[in-house]
Amino acid sequence: MDGPDVRAAAARVEARLAAEDRVADVWSYWSRGNDPTMRSPDGQYAVILAHVEGDATTARTWIREHVLPAYTTSEGPIAVRVGGSEAVSSQVSERAASDFLRAEALIVPLMFVLLILLYRRVRLALLTLGVGLFAVFGTLALLRVLARFTEVSTFAANITLVMGVGLGIDYGLFVIARFREELTRGAAVDEATAITVRTAGRTVVFSGLTVAASLSALLVFPFAFLCSFAYAGVLVVIMAVLGALTILPAALAVLGPRALRRNPPPVDNNGFWYRLGARVMRRPILFAAAGLVLVGVLGAPALGLRIGLPDDRVLPPTASTRQTYDLLRAHLPTEPNDALQVIAPIGTDPAQLASSLSRIPGIAQVNSPAGVFTAGAYRRAFSDPAALTSPSAVRLEAVPTREALAGTDVPELVAAVRALAPGATVGGFPAELSDFRASLTSRIPIVAVLILAISFAVLFAMSRSLLIPVKATVLNLLSLAVMYGVLVTVFQNGAFANLLGFTPIGTLDPAFPILMFCVAYGLSMDYEVFLLSRIKERYERTGDNTRAVLEGLQRSAPLVTAAAAILAVSFSLYATGEVMYLQMIGVGTAVAIIVDATIIRGVLVPSLMRLAGRANWWTPSFRWGS
CATH class of the missing domain: 1.20.1640.10 (Multidrug efflux transporter AcrB transmembrane domain)
Structure with missing residues (x-):
């Protein structure tokens, strides 16, 4: 995954996605400075993530009609597969x-x-x-x-x-x-x-x-x-x-x-x-x-x-998105595509909050403007800190382990994140599903x-x-x-x-x-x-x-x-x-x-x-x- 030909092919896929009208943001293992949560330990698989704008119906229709057929393909030395909750x-x-x-x-x-x-x-x-x-x-x-x-x-x-x-x-x-x-x-x-x-x-x-x-x-x-x-x-x-x-x-x-x-x-x-x-x-x-x-x-x-x-897994094994997730389950121990998004007000100390969140069992890594934290300790600088800040808020990404999202404990994980960030808004797919279940x-x-x-x-x-x-x-x-x-x-x-x-x-x-x-x-x-x-x-x-x-x-x-x-x-x-x-x-x-x-x-x-x-x-x- 770190070879120049693979990097170039991945960059082309990212560029294509970024040029799509409905895609607001694109990031990947490569653009995040070789983020280990976005790559399999054996180096055979890596993740490119894209945020699609629009309501659920519009996004799902566009993904089904355009993204799935256009991006289930090969690009030079890499094979590209499509996943994501809306694709499913x-x-x-x-x-x-x-x-x-x-x-x-x-x-x-x-x-x-x-x-x-x-x-x-x-x-x-x-x-x-x-x-x-x-x-x-x-x-x-x-x-x-x-x-x-x-x-x-x-x-x-x-x-x-x-x-x-x-x-x-x-x-x-x-x-x-x-x-x-x-x-x-x-x-x-x-x-x-x-x-x-x-x-x-x-x-x-x-x-x-x-x-x-x-x-x-x-x-x-x-x-x-x-x-x-x-x-x-x-x-x-x-x-x-x-x-x-x-x-x-x-x-x-x-x-x-x-x-x-x-x-x-x-x-x-x-x-x-x-x-x-x-x-x-x-x-x-x-x-x-x-x-x-x-x-x-x-x-x-x-x-x-x-x-x-x-x-x-409500879909049969023949469904393309199911096959994508089967690969992710088999090879990636983390869920970068289902990171918890923590939006904290300006004035929050991102380093302190990131350090606290990274100690929660089931959280593999926390990305913040102050750097990347795991197990309560600073590990390295974040590749694009400006993407996590705005004039009114600071954003942190709490990346869960796959095991943490595999059972019935997702609401407990979300509750633990919210308990350590009482003044923040916590979103992301696990939080949405937990709120849906609670409601x-x-x-x-x-x-x-x-x-x-x-x-x-x-x-x-x-x-x-x-x-x-x-x-x-x-x-x-x-x-x-x-x-x-x-x-x-x-x-x-x-x-x-x-x-x-x-x-x-x-x-x-x-x-x-x-x-x-x-x-x-x-x-x-x-x-x-x-x-x-x-x-x-x-x-x-x-x-x-x-x-x-x-x-x-x-x-x-x-x-x-x-x-x-x-x-x-x-x-x-x-x-x-x-x-x-x-x-x-x-x-x-x-x-x-x-x-x-x-x-x-x-x-x-x-x-x-x-x-x-x-x-x-x-x-x-x-x-x-x-």
């Missing part, structure tokens, strides 16, 4: 868009086939899928308008596709099943349509409210990325409900008796789900205990959740309370019961515990990593588990609403809690199971993607849906409702005045 983000967005298109190509035809098998009617399959696509395209159109006024992440398109198709199918199944049921009972087409809208339509509205409320809680976070999911989630719910209550009933009224199966199976009031529920309710304590133990075992790994910071986690209790309170209110309004919303909340949290157990086992600890094709790093980025909590909680409550609406309807007719649960289970569980299976398949298709974030969403949400539709709804709901008896339907009475 640009490729994550690009790969996510590719995954989105692949999923779209798979989801629609697969859902169509599954719906034909379910309905035995091509028209109904097309109609149900049409409601889902109406929700998807309507939401994408509204997001495009919204993007004119605020930032919308490209990941929002992914959640729009899978939730739009999934909710469209959920609501379509429920509405069509009720329409068929009314026709089978002998109702005229107009009457069947009216009853369907009044009963199933009411359930769809309550369901939509619970899902939208869960996703709207993401607006509490002051980050455009998570807010984008809130925009997409709320809009797709609105469009799915609108399609299910307008387009679908109108089409069913036109189809009339043609919506029925040609050879419908006999009505079985004592079918599989009735018999399963009866068996569970005969021994409710045994089944409740067994279900809780099973859920507990599956969710136990969640106790080992370790929150970390994202890095390039994110500090709002989790608020979001959790909002989701639980709103969903409780919606379920109370639907059921007029105090116990049912409490039970539903607890059961939904149990299914989410299983989801987090899977996330820890698979994506944190690396089980099935080779099968899925990702690299575990031993921690999870907090943003996506939070997103998945909102999505999975809303969808779980979606199925709770479907089930409870039929149970409540039967209880109002019979006044018999056990009979109401069994008959409601028989009428709703097949639909819930079918809807859950289809939605789980939709989400699981994201496991075929290349970005680990999308794989997490796909696998984790699919597991939560399956557990919710089987263990929770098939075992725990009937057993707990049997144990509660008439208390399920108790509502406190309020008397005002004397």
